[in-house]
Amino acid sequence: MxxxxxxxxxxxxxxxxxxxxxxxxxxxxxxxxxxxxxxxxxxxxxxxxxxxxxxxAFWQVDDFTGEIIHRWTLRNFETLATSPTYRTIALRTVGIAAAVTVTDIVLAFPCAYFMARIAGPKLRATLFTLMLLPIWLSYIARVYAWRLILAHDGVLNWALGEVGLPPANIGYTNIAMWLVFSYIWLPFMITPIYAAIERVPGSLFEASADLGARGLRTFTKVTLPLVVPGIIAGSIFTFSLTLGDYITPVLIGGTGSSFIGNVVYANVGIANDIPFAAAFATIPAVVMLIYLSIARRLGAFEML
Amino acid sequence: MNKRLGYWMSTAVAAAATTVALVALPAMAAPAKANYPAKIGPGEGQLNIVAWEGYAQDAWVKPFEQQTGCQVHRKYAGSSDEMVALMRQGGGSEYDLVSASGDASLRLIYGGDVQPVNMKLIPAWQDFLPQLKSPPNNTIKGVHYGVSYEWGPNVLLYNTDKVKPKPTSWAAIYSDQYKGQVTVPDNPIQIADAALYLKAHKPELGIKDPYELTQKQLAAAVQLLQAQRPLIKKYWAQASDEIGLFKNGDAVIGAAWPYQTNTLAKDGVPVADVIPSEGATGWSDTWMLSAKAKHPNCAYQWMKYVSTPKVQAQQAIYFGETPANKNACSAMNKIEPGACHKYHLDAPASYFDQIHFWQTPRIECSNGKRNCTSYRDWQRAWQRVKG
Structure with a gap:
């Protein structure tokens, strides 16, 4: 005991x-x-x-009361496949996402290269801070700021007028959306490209120079192939973030600016037609699945 | 290891599918049964409302909160569709009240989202305009599914510096005179505005009621709206969007509520509005009580309070609309001399009758035939217009 x-x-x-x-x-x-x-x-x-x-996605909604009827039907996919409206919207969404991705690659590469290879540690830290600073601000605030910049009586048209140029009037257009998306997602492209360039050993550049390759040759034969996975990794961010966005089209877009996300939002939040929204939402899911499987083949996942 | 992972994954998918099968029980919709309280009990301290922008201003919400102890939480909605969706959110118990317009009220009633209201607890109802005591948009077979509130026309808003002479027809937003400077609501019910215009200008289509369109008439309205699209700067989603467009010079003419005119004029923007010769669509709003309201006593307090002449007058002048309570006349004149006449509360019944109040389009036409187009047809058509 x-x-x-x-x-x-x-x-x-x-x-x-x-x-x-x-x-x-x-x-x-x-x-x-x-x-x-x-x-x-x-x-x-x-x-x-x-x-x-x-x-x-295989259900449907009662026309009048808006209640969901749990009966299997392919009607939603039929509407999607046969209506040119939804085809245009899907193509527009994917097209702008692709344009934004390409723009961001072009803009991000020199920035990332400069930060990784040329800038000293102090300048590099400053540039990083500057690049990441906008992310600390609310997304909405930045989009609204662009709305004021691009408005008819906005900063852009005022500045153009001051230097004697005609007004641009790109507020509430698809061009405005492309601009804003490219701005907003740029840091997500710079970071992985920077990481990829930094990983390339300096000795490879020296070897390339020793073998007589000039700047452009070194770039196409050494730098670019080694950085491609970083570019792909960045493009996953810019592409998928643009693909899924629905706020910028509402605030910055004009007529004919609806994205897949807007149709989904309108059908869930406004029309209460959840089955149709679900059917349309499968499209970006499939697009991303294809995109990711290609990215994986290209070795981008080692850069994430 | 990969094999085991695959096993885990298939188990996971099977579990997920079972969950879905269990959740997906069929649901039937019917109007909610009456559950009348005999009297308004003590307030629950909270009240969650869905309202139009400008419908729950501090000027009348603060005194209500002090009188009743009910804290009012506001959620503004930009369209009738959004209001319906919000009232169904979270099983329908998230919000107690909604200021539904005629194009939402029937959907809410037949969807079982709102419950009948005991009019004996709303004494001011006795003083309502006769047309608004039991209007078809909130009263079915003598059962009241809400308390009528305020009403008014959708107007043609324009910048008086840029738009000259003063427009008299809706043609101003359908012709390319102001190309790229037009704005209209991003709302399927905008199809009714096009139908109203066609009713006057293309009598061969035979449109009688802009909310009862056959496939052919709907197609004509869509055609008009698609031709209008290149003229549009932006389809506005919220009243504040349109206010911004007029302030920044992006738009000079467009379809609006009197609220936008009042707000812009207060901010010094040179604007005016007009009811064009074709007539106008309009709204007649109803405070409706959620079928699953968590704060019914505060909700009844609110419906009782906002029906009184003083609040009706404040609301009318703030938004630029007309009260349902005809005794609000003197209260309106007290706030702004001549307001009762300005906002048409003393107007004859013919004024009320010329406004085509928002309704939910249904397959069943009023003549009993089932060849009209439903609201969902309108929504799809509107997406085709917007592109």
Missing amino acids: SQGAAIDHAPPARLGRRLSAMLWRRPRWAAAALLVPPMGWFVLIYLAALVTLFVA
């Missing part, structure tokens, strides 16, 4: 030790205990949501 009392002094420690001993003896249980919370999260929040989305 006295022995038992002595041990009873620290029951939590005993329980803990027992548990750890048991898990040590059965490593599978330990693995299961570690995996259950993240797997549960993954299944419930992520996969269940995705499956719901795909299942809902």
Whole structure:
């Protein structure tokens, strides 16, 4: 009895030790205990949501009351396939996402190269801060700022007038959207390209120079091939972020500026036609799936 | 390891599919049953409302909060569709009240989203205009699904410096005179405005009611709106969008509510509005009580409060619309001399009758035939217009 009392002094420690001993003896249980919370999260929040989305795409909505009817139909996909409106919107979304990605690659490469290869540590830190500073501001605030810049009586037209040029009047157009998207997602392109360039050993450039290659040759034969995975990694950000956006088209776009996201938003938040929204939402999901599988082939995932 | 991962994945997918199957139970929609309270009980301390911009101003919300202890939480909606969606959010219990227009009210009633209101608890209802005591947009078979509030026409707003002479027809926004400087609401109900214009200018289409369009008539309206698209600077989603467009010089003419005119004029922008010769569409709003309201006593307090002449007058003058309570006349004149006449509360019934109030388009026409176009047809058509 006295022995038992002595041990009873620290029951939590005993329980803990027992548990750890048991898990040590059965490593599978330990693995299961570690995996259950993240797997549960993954299944419930992520996969269940995705499956719901795909299942809902085959339902339809009562015309008048707006209630969802749980009856299988291909009507939503039929509408999508046959209507030129939705085809135009899908193509516009993908087209602008691609244009933004290309623009950002062109703009980001020199910046990243300068920061990684030419700038000293102090200048590099300053440039990094400057590049990342806008991200600290709310996305909405930056988009609204562009609205004021591009408005008819805005900063851009005023500046053009001051130097004697005709007004640009690009407010509320697809050009304005392209500009704003390119600005907003630029840091997401610079960072991975910078990381890729920094990883290239300096000795490779020296070797290239020793073998008689000039600047352009070194760039096309050494730098670019080694940096491509970084570019692809950055393009995943710029492409997918533009593809999924629906705020900038509302605030910056004009007529004929709807994105897939806007149609989805209008059908969920406004029309309450969730099945149709789900059907349309499968398009960017499929586009991204194809894009990611190509990116994976090109080795971009090692740069993330 | 990969094999085991695959096993895990398939288990996960199976689990997810089961979850979905369990959640996806069929739902039936029908108007909610009456559950009348005998009297208004003590307030719950909170009230969540969905309202049009300008419908819950501090000028009348603050005194309400002091009188009743009900804290008012406001959510502004930009369109009737958004209001319907918000009232269905979270199973329909997130918001207690909504200021629904005629193109949303029937959808909310038939969707079972709102419940009948006991008019005995709203004493000011006795003083409402006769047309608004039991209007078809909120009363079905004598059951009141809400309290009428205010009404008014959708007007043609224009910049008086840039638009000369004063426009008298909606043709001003359909002809290329102001190309690239026109703005209209981003709202499927805008099709009714086009139909109203066609009713006057293309009688051969035979449009009688702009909310009851056959496929052919809808196609004609869509054609007109598609021809209008190149003239549009932007389809406005919120009243504040249109105010910004007029302030920054992006738009000089467009379809608007009197609220925009008042706000812009207050900010010194040279604007005026007009009801063109073709007549106008308009709204008649109703405060409706959610079928699953969490704060019904505060909601009844609110409906009772906003029906009183003083609040009706404040609301009318702030937004530029007309009260449902005809006793609000003297209160309006007290705030702004001549306001009762300016906002048409003393106008004869013919004024009320010339406004084509927003309705939900339905497949069933009023003559009983089922060859009209539904609201969903209108939504799809509107997406085709916007592109």
